[in-house]
Amino acid sequence: MSEYAIELKNITKRFGTIVANDNVSMGVRKGEILALLGENGSGKTTLMNMISGIYYPDEGHIFLDGQEVKIASPKDALALGIGMVHQHFKLVDVLTATENIILGLPGKLNICEAEEKIRTICDKFGFIIDLKKKVYEMTVSEKQTVEIVKVLYRGANILILDEPTAVLTPQEAERLFLVMWRMRNDGKAVIIITHKMHEVKEVSDRVVVLRKGRYVGEMDTGDCDVQRMTDMMVGRSVSLNITRKTPVDPKPRIEVEHLTIRDDEGVVKIDDISFTANSGEILGIAGVSGCGQKELLEAIAGLQKHVDGEVRYIEDDGSKTDLLKMSAQKISEKGIALSFVPEDRLGMGLVANMNIAENMMIRSFRNGPIVEEAVERNKAEALRKLRRDLNPFTDRKSPRKLAETVVKDLNVVTPSITTPVKNLSGGNVQKILVGREIASKPKVLLTAYAVRGLDINSSYQIYELINKQKEEGTAVVYVGEDLDVLLELSDRILVLCGGKVSGIIDGPGADKNQVGLMMMSVEGGKDEN
Amino acid sequence: MKTRKSEPLFHIVKRKDMPFGKQVMVRAIAIVAALIVCSVITIITTKMNPLAIFSAVIQGAFGSTRKMWITFQDTSILLIIALALTPAFKMKFWNIGGEGQVLIGGLGAAACMILIGDKVPDPVLILIMLVAAVGLGALWGAIPAIFKAVWNTNETLCTLMMNYIAIQIVAFFTILWEVPKGSGKIGIINQNTNAGWLLQVGNKYLLTILIAILITVGMFVYLKYTKHGYEVSVVGESEMTARYAGIHSGAVIIRTMIISGGLCGLAGFLLVGSIHHTITTTLAGGEGFTAVMVSWLAHFNPIAMIGASLLIVFLSNGAAQISQNCGLNQSFGDIITGIIIFFIIGCEFFIRYRVVFRAKKGAIPAPVTGEAVFGGGPGDESAVKEIKEEEGNDND
Incomplete structure (x- = not known):
């Protein structure tokens, strides 16, 4: 038997010319909670998706209890006892908790027997769940519970939780941690992805850090502090102080x-x-x-x-x-x-399918081309405004310039300013939005x-920007x-x-x-x- | 213990943008493949030389100067309707009521010709016809838009139903104005006076073609460079974002549908005033629906729509010739057309996705460098679909 419940060796995954994971090796033991750390876009989710069968690695090997396995689909993964709870839940709204949990399983349908089994699992790990409740009536936390019970019901011994606390209140998160500890004590291997450092400190036993798709190191949670983890993630020393100047x-x-x-x-x-x-x-x-x-x-x-x-x-x-x-x-x-950075970035603040430059136009598209503005500069304000309103054409040049400035000033990682924002990682999306709102x-x-969903380094960059606005x-x-x-x-x-x-x-x-x-x-x- | 030996034979990966040259090549290969399949089917079912069939198609569409002009004219009408639908589609307002909007526009033009044909001078008449046709088309577009904007009704159903209303209204007026009485049709309007017939530019086909070109350029500019065009795309992508940006979605929906319906009405005006000089319930001839396909096939790009509509018209005009030349019925032409269109639409899949086959043992893909930017985006998951079921499960 190997030391690890699941072990990855030299895993590489590319998307086109982009290397999402580069020669990553790591493992998680039985009865351990492993926190996977990394900046936005450092390849954490991609790596986990390969364990859960959503992606197939281009290179490398996966070992389960010391034996090499091929995981070609989520079905394979579940058959091997690997279950992943995604950031975005995959539940059927009009079905009850029980129905969702047993959905797609082979064999005869026996709701009573299934409920019995689900109750045993709930009692064992301390889940509180109303089995008859329909998913659309549930809170986010309840839905998450259903997702976790679903993978446990399918006999998962290795659990992957992708940013489970991003959508939870602190109280709900505490409850989740209790459940995670019970799972650990039951001998299950748990991997958690999170950006909240204090949670890493609180809940995990060991930390693995990824940077730009590469494995950079691991340590026992007890031996490290937030500053050290952050520095490892970012690759240089980052100041975690927020200065508050007197207004x-x-x-x-x-x-x-x-x-x-x-x-x-x-x-x-x-x-x-x-x-x-x-x-x-x-x-x-x-x-x-x-x-x-x-x-x-x-x-x-x-x-x-x-x-x-x-x-x-x-x-x-x-x-x-x-x-x-x-x-x-x-x-x-x-x-x-008046600028507004709304909670729902891609649903309200930005248009996911549009590129960076086009997204810059949301605030400025009512302006005519810049040449026009320059000619009009000397005329009366009212006349200028009228001309601006009557001009049917919109200015596409200055938003492009703005996009370039934002990308450069805020270190947005993107192939170009014509990339649709939906292809960017969360932190970069947020920088685009904040950059645009501040630019006016x-x-x-x-x-x-x-800073929701942002890694610690991006978060501090955003705090800095906000502080600068205040000044x-x-x-x-x-x-x-x-x-x-x-x-x-x-x-x-x-x-x-x-x-x-x-x-x-x-x-x-x-x-x-x-x-x-x-x-x-x-x-x-x-x-x- | 459960172990798996083989990875799936192939899986499907979403592509980044394909270079333009390669896109053209994929489409060319698709057409060649379609022709091969057509040939095989021709030989099996009719035992005829497939080349005879193909040459019949070309002959049907471009066989004579007249046929060529007709092909270009039909292309223009289809193009105008497709362009009319495009702003609505960009707004994700599924206007499948092009048929009805064309028809009601045509009715407006015909009504003017019949009722005031000999009472006002020709230029004034034509102007009134134009206003009536575009206005009625716009009205036909605006009604479902208002319903959508105010009560959030489903526009697909509404626009579709408006088609049938238009057809019945035209049927009603056909009987009212039928010439001669009892014939059940209107016949050529103002045959003697030619009142309300659009003037010919060069020949009788060129006017429609010129208008189509103008609208193509206009629509391209409208969608790409104007404030309205930007508003249309924002409303289409996300209504919340539109509100956030201070765009009044309802107003944009109604305005865009007025433009969409109005342009369809213009197509109706051309059909009645310049081409048929009469009106029947089949005036639009299904082009309101064909235009939906043209618009999608061109990815809502007005310039690409020229090619898409030419292709569709070429195939349908050409297919008609097959029955004449080769003594086969219309259905065979439809089969050939269907196969070719299937391949052309199908090849879009290969432009957007890539099929990755299982790597051969020992073969190491060339290393590529780049930064991990896209890792873990939620959108990535949907791009990858596992196709193959694993064989030989040995669950214990």
């Missing part, structure tokens, strides 16, 4: 009063909240996921329909404009430089989960998940709980536990306001 001359920029937001079904998402965002300051918004942060930012950006109250934009000279009930187009027509020199910058006098509203970062970055923190403000506190000196408590209940720290 220079903050002035009220956005004034929100008695804002209430309802969704299409009339459910109240944000309930009568008031606050002010100042220029040159980062206002952090803390709260458990789904407590109205997304809706709040969308309402300010003019993307929510059912809104009440007032959102005022205040110019440098003190004049005020009510932004509420203005569409995004109206806001930009009014000349208000915004007075207000709204960001929702700007230039932008009013930044930052919605984030990582409470530690939020506390380090924000000048003031607004804590939301169930759509209500449970308090606004100063960033410097804020206590994590206090904020955590406020996130849970409105009463938590009300006196601070």
Whole structure:
């Protein structure tokens, strides 16, 4: 018997001219949780896809318990006891948990017997699951549980979890870790891909680091710290400090009063909240996921329909404009430089099938060609605007230039600016989006989960960009998940709980536990306001 | 223990962009392969020389100057309809109502010719006809668009149903205006006065061809270089992004369908005013649907649509000649056309995907260098489909 449950030797995988994995060798033992680390696009998922039969390696060998195996399809992988839980779930919405779990298995259909077996698995590992519930009624966390039980039901001894916590709340993540430890104690081999370093520290036994498709090293989790892991991933020393400069001359920029937001079904998402965002300051918004942060930012950006109250934009000279009930187009027509980095990058902020340059046009396509602008420069502003609106042609040249600048300045890894953004890795997609939003020199910058799914190095680059905007006098509203970062970055923190403000506190000196408590209940720290 | 010995015989991998020259080559090979299959089928089923069949096709489409002009004219009409559908398709608005939009446009033009043909001077009449045809076509396009924009109805069903409404309306007016009474058809309108007949440029075919060329260039520029064109592609890709960018999706959908329907109406105007000088329920002759294929075949590229529509018209006009020359019925022509189109559409698969065969033992692929950029994108998974089922499972 070999030391490893599964071992990869000299695995290479190419896509066209791109080498996704280059001569990678690694293994995972039984009864071990292995964290696979690497920057966005370093080939982690590709490597795991080869173990689970989705890709076939161009070169190299895979050994299971010391015997060489060929894994040609996901079916093969499952037959060998390898199960992968993907980032994007593969469940049938209209079927129940049980039906999804047994779907596609050979043999007679016996729901009762299957349920019995599923219950045994759930009890053994501590899953909480309603077997009769249909998938479309489930939360993300419940769906994930079904996915994990599904692979366990099929007798998986090697489990691969691809960024399982990216979609979970911290509480749900904790529960997942408990399950993972039980699986480890049961002798299963578990591989987890994650970008959250504190989770790596908490949950794993050993760490393997990939960089640009190559294996760069491994270590026991106990022996390493976040700084060392990051340096290995990036290949050089990276500063993991966020500097928080004191805001220079903050002035009220956005004034929100008695804002209430309802969704299409009339459910109240944000309930009568008031606050002010100042220029040159980062206002952090803390709260458990789904407590109205997304809706709040969308309402300010003019993307929510059912809104009440007032959102005022205040110019440098003190004049005020009510932004509420203005569409995004109206806001930009009014000349208000408001940028928004939405949570859903490829679904809202960018067009997945368009290339980088075309995506730059989303903000600027209403401008005519640049030559026109230059000729018009001396004419009256109103006439210029009229000419701009009447010109049927759009300017494709300056967005190209902008794309080149963003790619160069933010070190976006891409074959060219004519590559569709869907082909880029998550971190690079986010850089494109943030780059475009910052390029318009915004007075207000709204960001929702700007670093979700990004590796630690890209995350810190984004923090740096946000900080730079603040220094230039932008009013930044930052919605984030990582409470530690939020506390380090924000000048003031607004804590939301169930759509209500449970308090606004100063960033410097804020206590994590206090904020955590406020996130849970409105009463938590009300006196601070 | 379970062990696997062999890797799958082949698997399918998504390609990056294929160079243009190679694309042309793949398509050429497809056509040659199609011709070979056609030959084999011809020999087996009819025992005739396949070359006779092929020469009949060429003769049918380009056999005489007149036939050549007709082929170009038919191509132009098909091209105009395909161009009309394209902005809607780019918006992912599946307008399969080209047929009805052409027909209702034609009806508008015919109505003007019949009702006010001898009351106003010819240039004014033609202008009114144009407005009526384009307006009615636009209306026919706008109705499903408004339904979609306001109530989010399914545009495929709506546009399809609008076809039948148009056909029935034309049938109604055919009886109302039939000449002579009882014949069940309208016949040539204004045969004596030629009122409302479009003037001839050079010969009677050239006008349509010139208009088609103009619209091709116009549509190319519209989609590629204008603000409207950009809005159309954003709305087509993602409505959320459109809202984010401050684009009013509903307005773009309605506007684009007005353009789409209006251009179909223009095709109807040309069919009635310049080509047939009459109207029947089969005026569009299925071209509203054929145009869907042309638009897709050209990947929504207006310039490529010239070639695609020429090919389709060439095959269908040519196939008609087979029955004449070789004494075979129309069905044989359809078989030949079907095979050729099948191959041409099928070869698109090889332009987008690559089939990788199992490497021979010991053969090491040449090393390629590059940076791992694409690793792990969720889109990659769908690109790879395992085709072959493993044989000899020895599960224990």
